[in-house]
Amino acid sequence: MVILKEMLLLFRHTGTTVIQVTATDADDPMFGNNAKLIYSILQGEPYFSVEPKTGIIVTSWPDMDREAREIYLVVVQVKDMLGLNGGYSATTTVTISLMDVNDNGPTFQQNLYTFAISESAPVGTTVGRIMADDSDVGLNAKMNYSLEDLEESSTFTIQTDPDTQEGIVILAQTLDYESKRRFVIAAEAFNENIDTRFLSEYEFHDRTTLKITVTNVDEPPIFSETSYSWKVLESAQIGTQVGTIYARDTDTANNPIRYSISKSSDTRQMFRIDASNGTVYVANRLDRETTAWYNLTIIAREIRDEQLSSSVSLLITVLDVNDNVPTLSQDYQPYVCEDTQAGELIELISATDADDPVDGHHFYFSMIPDKHINPNFTIRDNQDNTASILARRSTFTRHDHTHYHLPVVIRDSGSPIMSSTTTLTIRVCACQPTGHCPSEGVEAQALSLDISMQILLGLSVCLITLSVLSTLMLAVRKYKTLQQEKMATQELETEEFSEKILSFTVPESSQTVPLRHPRRRERKLCREEVTTSIRMSLRHSHLIGPEDGVFQQFIIDRLAEADEDPYVPPFDSLHTYAFEGTGSITGSLSSLESVTFDPCLSQTRDAGPHLLRLSPWLGATDDEILF
Secondary structure (H helix, E strand, C coil): CCCCCCEEECCCCCCCEEEECCCCCCCCCCCCCCCCCEEEEEECCCCEEECCCCCEEEECCCCCCCCCCCEEEEEEEEECHHHCCCCCEEEEEEEEEECCCCCCCCEECCCEEEEEEECCCCCCCEEEEEEEECCCCHHHHCEEEEECCCCCCCCEEEEECCCCCEEEEEECCCCCCCCCCEEEEEEEEEECCCCCCCCCHHHHEEEEEEEEEEECCCCCCEECCCEEEEEEECCCCCCCEEEECCEECCCCCCCCEEEEECCCCCCCCCEEECCCCCEEEECCCCCCCCCCEEEEEEEEEECCCCCCEEEEEEEEEEECCCCCCCEECCCCCCEEECCCCCCCEEEEEEEECCCCCCCCCCCEEECCCCCCCCCCEEEEECCCCEEEEEECCCCCCCCCCCEEEEEEEEECCCCCCCEEEEEEEEEEECCCCCCCCHHHHHHHHHHHHHHHHHHHHHHHHHHHHHHHHHHHHHHHHHHHHHHHHHHHHHHHCCCCCCCECCCCCECCECCCCCCCCHHHCCCCCCHHHHHHHHHHHHHCHHHCCCCCHHHHHHHHHHHHHHHHCCCCCCCCCCCCCCCCCCCCCCCCCCCCCCEEEECCCCEEEECCCCEECCCHHHCCCECCEEC
């Protein structure tokens, strides 16, 4: 049995070797013709033939086309004994497949492709697909597409789908129905691999026409610029025009536009816009130091269809104006040591300014112009936005001054020039050897010592006050206890008791006046009038004698005060009253006959001789003492 295998052949002309088939015979090739073989074709003509002695199969048809027939079955017979009668034979089948060559070019089935696309379609949108046929297969069937109209091909582009070999037409630029509504473009398909042995260059491509129609869409307004950037001085008055924004409706209707500023972008309403023409004005006072720039959103909306709107960004930069005075950069606390020498540096100061000039800040430091020169300190401008405060003399003492005041004038270089004056307080300090002022100087130490003494003194006064109050409270409590015990004892005594009266006769009068018992009070004096009377009596005591009515009233007031005051010693005690008269070495006591009106009781009372009560424990029960 002869085994043959399938082969792929590449051929074009007749006589091309396809394959060689070989058969074997077991007979002895050296004896007769038993082993001599002859090959012939039983099936496969006229496309193929076989050489009788070698078994080589060759092509015998000049125009074999894979696209017409790809597979052929060739039956080959072999006989021994040179094919004579009586010999043996065998057959085999050879399957021959024609391998493809690039002998066909792409061909469009349509001469015209029409597409439609909206003018609002974004870039990258697929417009449509075109397809060219190629009878070849594999690499020979791969093709590319191109658009040949150079003027309009920039609006569209075409790509090849690697799976389907289709041409995909893609939008490359935005469309505008109002400017161009139709595109006519030539498309070409061509093979990627070209073999000039089979086709010429002109046979490897084909062309067709693309007609693309743009459909109209009602579009929102379009601004003349993609963004706006303006500048305005911070000193601009309200109503100053900053600039104008322009937008238009690109549709054929050309609807009117209304402008507005987005409230979210201008919360403080620093600017306003004319709704009809898009002019922007200053609406509030500007301050660059507060806000240096504004990012606004301007909205343009069609009046007839408010749904159609668009927006644009507006950046307004506020330009600086020299409207802030320079100030010291920090709160300086300078001090001068007692042993400071003339020309020695006291403090190095600098300044700051809220403005932002284009050329940068430059400050000038000086003292207040005056006809008198400061004898203690001077200011030296270092021309680098700093200044040095120097001592003009030596040896400062705290006994003379604890601090000095030095006004400093600072000017900027803006237009107009702005200036400010700051007064520095320079303290005199007993510095350490290193020149350091401990604990913020001597003034702070003295102040701390004064505060400490005040605190100690206050605490001492509080302690003394508490002690006195405690003692008084104990005395009052003890007095109340004794008073309660005495009242209990008096209730047990008989209502009728005798009064022992000690009498004392004054030369001018021999009248005896009994002492009043505390339960027999006839009237109640006003506290205010008693106090006033006491003061008047004391004030004039050196001018009156025992006969005067003032003296008598003085005695009456003392007696009434003792009777009414619950905190004086109890009634059973001896009350003595002395009055130092004028013109007497030993003084005098006297009762004066007078009548005194008591406004609190609306009645009169005899202010005769006054009696002193004598407590029972003194041995006088019903006696009276007259003086």
